[in-house]
Amino acid sequence: MTSGQVNQSSAVPQQFKLLPKIINGGIAGIIGVSVVFPLDLVKTRLQNQVIGPKGEKMYSSMFDCFKKTYKAEGYFGMYKGSGVNILLITPEKAIKLTANDMFRHYLSTGPGEPLPLVREMLAGGSAGACQIIITTPMELLKIQMQDAGRVAAAAKSEGKTLPKISAWSLATDLFKKRGILGLYQGTGATALRDVTFSVIYFPLFARLNNLGPKREDGSSVFWCSFLAGCVAGSSAALFVNPFDVIKTRLQAINKAPGEPTYNGVLDCIGKTLKNEGPTAFFKGGACRMIVIAPLFGIAQTVYYLGVAEYLMGLK
Template identity: 65%
Template sequence: MMIIVMDAMETMDKPLSTMSAYKSNKPDFPLLPKIINGGIAGIIGVTCVFPIDLVKTRLQSQSIKPNEIPQYKSMADCFRKTFAKEGFFGMYRGSAVNILLITPEKAIKLTANDFFRHRFSDRSGKITLHREMIAGSLAGLCQIVITTPMELLKIQLQDAGRVQTSGLQERPSATRIALSLIRSKGIFGLYRGTAATMFRDVTFSAIYFPMFANLNKLGPKTTYSNNGSDSETVFWASFLAGCVSGGIAAAAVNPIDVIKTRLQTLKRAEHEQHYSGIRDAFIRIWRDEGIKAFFKGAGCRVMVIAPLFGIAQTVYYLGVAEYLMKKFRLASDNYSHNDYKQQKQQTTKKLRMTENLSKV
């Protein structure tokens, strides 16, 4: 593992002046469109799947001891009870703060992965599997600066209906919770559960991004050159690759997501415990609830993450940001998604010419 990390660090440490040959055969890295696409993908995805995410949070937050009747017996039961008690808008508790912060969070995650893949790839633009995993891990690490406070505030709002015993209690707001934490613990109060969040996001990204990239290569292609030599995976195949990769990665990290949710839940029910850290949470959950507790909400989480990342890849494929930038004249030299495709096509032709000359 150390060899892999050192190999990647050597690539990152190369000064730009010595990397001209390294970069010359690769397409440029258009940063702004990637940031905008990431934000758009996050907003659309969260709006579509937020009620399922709320159910996931409530299932994970409730701790059930032996011979104890759970408040929510299943995903369907949680949906039914939440909707009956809190109505349609109750299913979107915490969505405002999530939609607000998901834009920079998804933009950082998706853009950082593309950036690190760009830096770690060779002259022809190819990248090895271990470098794909490092690029994904670094992307996950970058996003926690936004993810941790976003998840902390979202969880308090989502779980409020579960722990409230009276309908007369004042509903919390993200602003009130944030100000209370800052007054009592400073800015770091918003970063409760950072270690667990980092563990989850780094692991998720190390699984998701390489898996998506390789599944995407297997899909049918659409050509954008006369001889058919230059191609791109079709839209629906990229969507499915995003869904499958997101679902598998989400299921794999569900145990640490349960621990993270418990650590970040500030207000627990009367019979529920508070945890001092990852180790304490793991031991107590295992001892009191068994191994099944670590897979609470796994189905919901897969149902949330799979379409979320499928949508993200769709937005990238369609080049929504490139279209908007061209529409409102924000792109320099009328840069568009088609320009990027043509750039990739020209790069491929140059590489083939170089390979043919080397064989002569």
């Protein structure tokens, strides 16, 4: 049973099994991230890139960023930051997908009754809020690792050399300087992005998924869940891309020479509009859509397949 289907079956409260859903969410996250991570790295670098006063920029397009990153850093350079992302994506996706199912379950108006749109949005938004405790530090560390090559290249062009970094050294340094709050830089922007995304994504996924063919037990066929996840994910991703740009810039601790610093969400919005115009908020938008579509398509499909239930002998 996929996320978004719990309340459209004849399930009763005692049938909501939390543990297998958490395991399925974790497996879904690992597989999805492993597939799309290079695209996510390109997205981060494009969003952090600031156009110079004469229109100069390091990357002219998504494909140019791919080519230059691969040439300078090799295949494994495309996976910088993947370790911390894969480590933390398990609880992050588990929380997101499971929380949505749980909230939908308890917001149900009755067995077999479709969930009203407002309640679907409430369930999705609540799930997005729950994941922030994991998402914020994960994104913070991932972004530093993903953007390290771009920052190092910019510094090198000015005759400077930056020391190599690791996720562990970054985490310990932030913890020593600011305590646990150091790992939660950009929490407000992360919440703005993830809550809004979930409010849009989960109701849209549920409705698209319900349009497809059903199996004898009432569940959707796997390819329908995959396509619904792709369409809902890419649509929600494009809508919240401005929030993602703000979050990425606020969480970029190491800046390239000459790049501005920001003091919160409003300061970032103001400086970005002034220096680069409104189109800057859609930097990396196409790339993010390409990342999110298969990520959530894969995640929903794996979640639907019920690997955990099979391993635990529940079906």
